Amino acid sequence: MRPVGTGTQGGECARSAPAGCDGADARPVPRPRADALRNRERIVAAAREMFVEFGSAVPLDEIARRAGIGNATLYRHFADRPTLIHEVVLSVVSRIADRADEAAAEEDDPFDALRRFVHAASAERIGALCPVLSGAFDVGRPELDAGRARMERTVRELIERAQAAGRMRTDVAVGDVLVAIAQLTRPLPHTGCPDMGDFIHRHLEIFLDGLQAPARSQLTGRAATIEDLRAPMAH
Template identity: 60%
Template sequence: MSAAASAHAPATHPRRVPKPRADALRNRERIVAAAREMVVEHGAEVPMDEIARRAGVGNATVYRHFADRAELLRHVVLSVMDSVIAHAEHAIAVADADPDASFGALRTFVHAAADERIGALCPMLSSGFDKDHPDLLAARDRLEAGTEGVMERARAAGKLRADIAAGDLMVALSQLTRPLPGIACLDIDRFVHRHLQLFLDGLMTPARSELPGEPATLEDLRQA
C-alpha cells in the first residue's frame, strides 16, 4: 500500500469486550453465595437446581455463568479463600502497626476465618476436584503467605509459642468449622467461637506443656 493510501486508510482499534451488566454480576454473586451456603448445609453434592432456587434464579441462569458443577464449586472455594486472605492481610496490617497487638490480630483473623466456614471446603478438596487449577494454586499461595505472616508477627512479638506452625492452625480451623454429617446437634455452630478461643489460649506463651510430635506445616497437610 502506498504512503498516500495508508494515510487515508481507516484506523483500526482493538475490539472492546463488553463489561458484564450489573444485574448479571449480581446474579453471579448470588449463585456463588447460595452454593456456598448449601455446600455448608448439605455437602458438595447439593443439586444444582436447589442452588438456583436458593439464589432466586433459573437453572439456565446458573449454567449461563458456570458450565458445570466443578466450575461453580471452584468459584465457591475461591470466594472463601479470597475472603480469608483479606482477613489475613488486615491482621498483618494491624500487627505491623502495633506489635503488641499481634496476638489480638491473630485471634481476630482466626475467628473471622471461622465465620467464612473455611472447614466446609474440605469435602470439595477430595477426589474429583481439580486442586491444581491455576486460580486455586495462586489463591492457595496467597492464603498460606497471609496465614504464616499473621503467625510470624505474633511469634516475633513473643506472644505465640514457638512450637506451632500454620498447619496446626488450619487443622483446628478445619475441625471446628467443618459440618459434621449425621449429628443430632444441628445448632453446634454456636459453640465454634467458644472452642476456638480455648484453642487460641493454648497457643500463647508461656506454654503450659510440651507438645508431642512435630509442628504441622501446610506442606504436611497437602501430602496427608
C-alpha cells in the same frame, strides 16, 4: 490539495481501528454487566452455603433457587458442577486471605490480629468444605494454586509476627492453625444441631488460649507444615 489518507474517513478509521484500516473489527471486548456480576456472586454465595449444609452433591436447581435466580442464569455462568465447585473453592480461599490481611492491617497487637483472623476464618466453614477438596476436584489449576499460596503466605505472616513479638508459642506452625480451624468448623455427625456457631467460637477461644506464650505444656510430635497438609491431596 489535501494529502491522501488525511480525510475524514481515514481519520475515523485510524481512531476506531488502531491495528490498521483493513476492515478488521478492533472493538474492545465488552465487560460483563453489573447485574451479571451480581448474579454470579449470588450463585457462588448460595453454593458455598449449600455445600456447607448439604455437601457438594446438592442439586444445582436448589442452588439457583437459594440464589434467587433462574436455572438458565446459573448455567450461563457455570456450565457444570465442577466449574461451580472450582469457583466456590477459589472464593473461600480468597476470602480467608482477605480476612488475614484485614486483621494484620487493623490490629496493633499481633496476637489480637491472629485471634481476629481465626474467628473470621471460621465463618467460612472450611471444615465443612473439606469433602469438596478431598473429592474428585482438580487441585492442579494455576489460579487455585496462586490463591492457596496467597492464603498460606498471609496466615504464615500473622503467625510469625505473633511469635516474633513473644505473644505466641513457637512450637506451632501455620498447618496447626489451619487444621484447628478446619476441625472446629466441621459439622459433628448425627448431632441434630442446626447452628453450631456459638460452640465453634467458644472452642476457638480455648484453642487460642493454648497458642499464647508462655506455653503451659509440652507438645508431642512436630509442628504441622503446609507440606503436611498437602501430602494427602497428592495421593
